[in-house]
Amino acid sequence: MNPYSAQMENQNINREFGYQPATDSLDEAYTNTGEIRSHWKYLLESLHSLGAEAIEERQKKVRRILRDDGATYKIYDEPNASQTWQLNPVPLLISSEEWSRTETALIERAELFNAILLDIYGDRKLVQYGIIPPELPFSHAGYLRPCHQIKMQGEHQLILHGVDLVRSADGKMKIMADRTQAPSGAGYALENRTVMNRVFPSLFRDSHVHRLSLFFSRMRQKLHELNPNGGIARIVVLTPGAYNETYFEHAYLANYLGFQLVQGSDLTVRNGYLWMKSLDGLKRVDVILRRVDDVYCDPVELKGDSQLGVPGLLEVARMGNVAIANPLGSSVLENPALLRYLPEISKALLGRELQMESVKTWWCGDKQDLEYVCANLKDLLIKPTYRKPGLYEVYGAELDDTKLQAWQNRIRKHPYQFAAQEYVASAKTPTWHKGNFLPRASILRTFAVASESSYAVLPGGLTRVNLDSDKKIISNQRGSVSKDTWVLASEPEKHITLRAPEIQQSQESVGELPSRVVENLFWMGRYAERAESALRLLRTVFLQLNKTETLPDSIFRTLLKSITDVTSTYPGFTSFDAELLKNPESEMISIILDQHRIGSVANNLVAMIKSAEQVKEQLSSDTQRIINNIGDELDNLKLILKPGALSAPEEALGPLVTALLAFAGLIHESMIRGNGWHFMEMGRRMERALQIISGLRSMLTSKFDDIEQEVLVETALLCGEALISYRRRYQSGVNIENGLEMILLNAKNPRSLLFQVEELAMHFADLPGTKETLNAENKFLLEAITTLKLSDVKNLAKAETGVRQDLDQTLARVQYLVSSAAKAISQRYFDHAQGPQLLVKNTEWQDHL
Structure with missing residues (x-):
């Protein structure tokens, strides 16, 4: 195709979807002259051939799949907003050549941050030699003194490293931020990829996109290698719980990697080791992939009023009996002010400058930087040095004079707690919105995981875009949506496995x-x-x-x-x-x-x-x-x-x-017929038994005329889906005796009371600790079964005083026995222990946070 024809084709594509390439910043898909970049050509032409109606239909499929998968993301400031994860159907594309350079630079950066972590909690040569001021690490709330000299086995202490990348006007990728505490987003990137593969299968396949699975295989392998106790590692994912913004990702990764998802209350420290409290007893935990902020992980040595951690966890890590990824204290590396000193740090620790630049950064703890920031506040991004809910970065250009002055006063009062960055207008990428392709600003978060010799980088990542073109800060908490990120391979990838034979051994953990x-x-x-x-x-x-x-x-x-x-x-x-x-x-x-x-x-x-x-x-x-x-x-x-x-x-x-x-x-x-299934079924059977009893006591214990009684018996049979079976079995019509036999005592009726208690007995028999002795719950259930089986339906149906006393007493007794069995189960198997409580609340620590 000649240049003129190519230009006409580009114009046709743009006209079809109303797309106007960005003019105020770089466009990912188009050159300055309006031509489609070579690696975007196949995707855009394919979408053009699909047409707007088909793309909109694919977008609806994306939403349905995400919702069916339970993919959620909680926006704290909007609790009533839709929590379903948002995915735009147009991916961000990165060429193989560019990714090769990016990958090399990110591996280098991960190595540097690993070295910084080792230094800060080790020899502290960066401070000793004046490369960084001591206030930079030691004034940061993420620096944890109790973590000094705590090390896991191996060269790499920083297991996972996340970075936020922005493409500036000169076309170069720059790093805005590093995520080192508990980097989130990799699980969402994997979910995005799974959904896109289903919605655009041929487009995905023909684009030769790098697979993500190898990264997660390396992650799984690395976590197994961290096992300090030998044998097959028991690895858990530690989550703050279902109310955390990224809880879906915690559960998704736990399932994908094959690890148990736990909360702090599920774990305990005994004899210098960490244990999971399971129905089968205590199970030693060797490795934690944590998603709980480090200060909350141990209420004994860190944040004393935390309900999310495990008392004594830090001491177990200090003894080397548990490995934690990422290690406690690693949030000190998330300080954006660190970027201001990164060139000098790199020269000191690596002997060279970094291949990829960071966005220009100033730290208000430096007097000259402070004056510059205050003088240029309107043009800068203001960032807290320590991230916590409710405290977000702001862009000075979006503030009026009153707010700018308030921020300046706040910064001057607490200069160590703030940094500022140059605002970089990120490149625009084609984004599907309201039936059109529109240019929208985007940033990319990708990840590196420690491997045998160095780090392995996720070939892609989590791209985020603002659908609202007026918004300047891109953040999921502020309503941004995600995109899949396709790194295009120059040739088909080879399928390889990283699974070691010993890791392939099955670990029977259904009951754990x-x-x-x-x-x-x-x-x-x-x-x-x-x-x-x-x-x-x-x-x-x-x-x-x-x-x-x-x-x-x-x-x-x-x-x-x-x-x-x-x-x-x-x-x-x-x-x-x-x-x-x-x-x-x-x-x-x-x-x-x-x-x-x-x-x-x-x-x-x-x-x-x-x-x-x-x-x-x-x-x-x-x-x-x-x-x-x-x-x-x-x-x-x-x-x-x-x-x-x-x-x-x-x-x-x-x-x-x-x-x-x-x-x-x-x-x-x-x-699976494990303990989880038994308890779910026990809950159903217990509740059904109690509901049957409540219904029968309410409708059938009082005596009525035969015709009136027939209506109530029929109602009870209908509720239990037994009326048709009753009519086939009893040809004489509906009466109280036969109705009670069917609803109460028919062991073949799956909705009879006797069936429920016999099923409960079966489930009780399979629970841990029930083989040797007859526990309280079994005794209650045995009496309930005996009471029902010894009942005489004719006596139950008699009503000499207007009330069927035998029936009422029998039902009341069985109701008490089933309720007592439920309480006994709760006391035996459920953990009702309260977490540790502070005798004195440390308000200074709270203020520091």
Whole structure:
């Protein structure tokens, strides 16, 4: 194609999507003359051939996949905003030649930062020789004196190193920031790649993109090599918990790497070692991949009021009995002021200048720098030297005179705590937004992991862009979205493996679940069953109330009262309020939809979803998808279920019941039969037993005329999905004796009370520590089974005084026994210990942070 034809093709592509290459800064895809850069040509032409409608459809698929995967990112300042991770469908492309230079420079930088870490917590020659002022490390909140001279085996102490790269107007990549404490983003980059591979399979394949998997194989291998205790390493990912902004990534990496995800409360220190508290007893932990900020990791020696760490962890690391990646104290390297001294540091430690420049930086702890920063504040990025929630970088050009003066006063008051950087207008990259390609500013975060001889760099990374062109600072916390980053290979990659034979040995860890995990699984089962039982009863009562024939007043009241009894939403229909009984729909809908009402369907489903969030790493993608569907169906109900607005309200509940059944079926058919499955099933069986008992006591313990009684027995059978089976088995019609036999004592009916307690006995028998002795929970359950099996259905059906006392007493006894078994299980297996508490709160430390 001649130059004129190429230019015309470029114009056609631009005209198709309304794209105007950036003029105020460099454009990643286009040259200054408007020509497509060679490595972007295939991608843009392919997207052009797809057309806007097809690209928009792919964007919708991206959103669906991310949501189904449970990919979330929490924006702290906007708790009610959508938490789903955002991925733009147009990747950032980097040529193989440029990446080769970038990779070499990043390896060099990782080696330098490793050397700085060794020096700061070792000989401190940088301070001794005056290369950096002592205030630079020692005034920083990330410098931890208790970590002095703590070392892991091997040359590399800095295991993971992250950098934020920006392309300046001259086309060169520059480094804005280093992430060394617990670098986040690699897991999101992997999720982005997985999604893009699914949404654009042929485009991805034909572009010859470098794979990311090798980087994570190296990470896994390095963590195993850090094992200080010999044998097969037990490695855990330490997370602050489900409310952390990047919790999805913690769970995602734990699953991808094959490690256990733990919180601080799951670990304990005994006899100089770190242990995980599992149902099978204490399991020694050899290596931690931590995502908890270092000052929170040990309340004994670091931040005393922390609830996220493990008391005594630092002493175990000091003894060399646990390896922590990255090591505690490594956040001192994230000080942006360090970039100001980096050229001199590099010459001292490496004997040369760095290949890749950092963005020009000033430290306000230096008097000359302070005066320069204050005089030029309007043109600079102001950065805190120590990152913490609520304290973000600001751009002086976006501040008015009053705020500029306030920042100047703040900086002069605490000069050591602030640095400033030259503002670099980052290169623009084609971004899909509102049906068009638009140029948007981007930055790239990529990562290096220590390997056998040096570092290995992730071939790509996490690109972030601002969809709003007026925003100058690119940050996920400020609403930026992500892109996949494609490093284009000059030739097809060879598939190799880094797995050592000893690492391939299987480690039977199905039962090695922390008690926190099994407790959440247990309550997931209970909350799901509560919601399902309530929905089944409400659906059946709606059906009975809307029959052609009018129900007797006594039956009408009994049915409504049973709703309150089963859901425990008192006083509800037990108050016998005349107006409420006259118009019961509003109360029934409140029991379904009022999220803040204890016992409501919505309240139980929200609690179930929160429990699922706490054990995200234990759930398959299909399970996550079903949980999302449950949330969707609940939201749909809020739109369509209104008093008097629906002709058949019971039909509106059907999809939510179906979603809950799908959840139960998936757990039953797909979940590994380990302790987690046993506890989830125990929760479901216990709750179903208690719900059956509540329903029967409310509806069947009082005596009514035969015709009235038939309606109540039929309701109970419908709730338990047993009416059709009942009619096939008993040809004489619906009566109390046969109904009780079917619901209460039929061991072949999966929704009978006897079936539930026998299933519980099976699960109890498989729990740890139940083989030798008959534990309390087994005794309670044995009595419950015996009580039911010795019952005589004829005696249970008798009602000499208007109340079936034998039935009520039997049900009350079994209810007590099942509840007692649940309490015994909780006391035996769940960890209720409170974390360490400070006797005196150190306010000086808080101010320092």
